[in-house]
Amino acid sequence: MIKINNLYKAFGSKIVLDGISTELRNGITHCIIGKSGSGKSVLLKLIVGLLPADRGTIEIDGNEINSLNEKKLYQVRRKIGYVFQGAALFDSMNVYENVVIGEFENGNRDDNYLLDQAQKTLSAVGLLPNYSEKETLHYQKEWNILKNIKPSDLSGGMKKRVGVARALVGQPKYIFYDEPTTGLDPITSEQIDNLIDELEVKMKFTSVIITHDMFSVSKIAEHIVMLDSGKILFDGNREELFKSQIAEVQNFLKRYHTDI
Ligand SMILES: Nc1ncnc2c1ncn2[C@@H]1O[C@H](COP(=O)(O)OP(=O)(O)OP(=O)(O)O)[C@@H](O)[C@H]1O
Ligand SMILES: [Mg+2]
Known part of the structure; x- marks a missing residue:
């Protein structure tokens, strides 16, 4: 399980994450949603250790990552595979x-x-x-x-698949996808969603998906965290999300409803 407690991150005077706490339980599909610039990718980068947090803690399977020595940190990081936003393949x-x-x-x-x-x-x-x-x-x-x-x-869909293959090397326990379906046509998007689902069953890992794609959320998410202005606006399951009375959540869903 990944436990995030009171996480804070700013760039200069811009506060991106303002005290984020949530739990990513093992064996289910988590989706992190929120408008562009709401800090989704930054949150992911803090969890995978690509950026340092200013305050707060991240525990991965009981290991608080700031308190680990380099060797232990390396072992913990190897549990996480990461599919970058865009495919981020090296063209050379x-x-x-x-x-x-x-x-x-x-x-x-x-x-x-x-x-x-x-x-x-x-x-x-x-x-x-x-x-x-x-x-x-x-x-x-x-x-x-x-x-x-x-x-x-490679086609867009193939690039994404190569990006996923890269994240799977080393058999991680957790896999993080940063907008895996953005820029793909609906059919290819659905194939990527199915792949995420299928890999989770086959390889028994825990997926965390950052997405704008409400079709993906409605299909594969079991736990949803919505970020807004540095805070968690919503944290719950799919039924709760679609029934939420929070105005910003309803607005967000309405905007993306055309995808469903
Ligand atoms: N390395 C950095 N240095 C300075 N500012 C940054 C850095 N990384 C992210 N930011 C800022 O943090 C904010 C959140 O960025 P982030 O990439 O997490 O957004 P996002 O929710 O993933 O958006 P999108 O849906 O467009 O990918 C943005 O205002 C961005 O400019
Ligand atoms: Mg992003």
């Missing part, structure tokens, strides 16, 4: 290099391990045939084509 690298970059940077240079991780995760996200067919000619043929493709030659 091919698909294979993009998927294993994290492990490579962590000092893992065993070619067989990296190859296996890339194939396993690219199969899991549906860009390669089933991993159990790994030894077949068909699989190897598909792999030879896919591994050398540059991100600029």
Whole structure:
């Protein structure tokens, strides 16, 4: 479980998170919603340790991350996979290099391990045939084509899948998606939602999704946190969200209702 307590973050005089507390329980799908600039990505970056908090605590499986030494912090961070906003693939690298970059940077240079991780995760996200067919000619043929493709030659949906594959390397316990369906057509969006659902069941991890996509929320969210002006405006389940009497919540839902 991830426990966030009284988290505070400002950039200069701009307060982005003003005392955020919530709990992300294991085994369910969490969605973080809120208008553009409300601090969703910043909250995610604090949780995954890409940015330091000014005040407050984040506990991951009972480990308060500020109190950990470097080695322990590294172990805790490895429990989290992170799909960046946009696909954030490196255009100068091919698909294979993009998927294993994290492990490579962590000092893992065993070619067989990296190859296996890339194939396993690219199969899991549906860009390669089933991993159990790994030894077949068909699989190897598909792999030879896919591994050398540059991100600029992939469709939007494929890019997202490569981004998800990258986050899955190392078998994290938690996976965070920053706007996984933004910019995709409705059908591809639905495929990505289904992939998120499917991976959660198959790999038994906990997903945290930042999204504007109310269709995704209505379909996959089990716990929703809505941010507004640095505060948590809503924290509850899907039924409670759609029944909420809070005017700002209703406004937000109305705006995005056309997606449903
Ligand atoms: N590194 C940074 N330095 C200064 N300001 C930042 C930094 N990162 C984020 N901010 C500011 O923090 C606020 C919240 O940004 P954030 O990216 O979390 O918004 P968001 O809710 O994810 O929005 P969107 O839906 O558009 O992605 C914005 O005003 C942004 O300009
Ligand atoms: Mg964002």
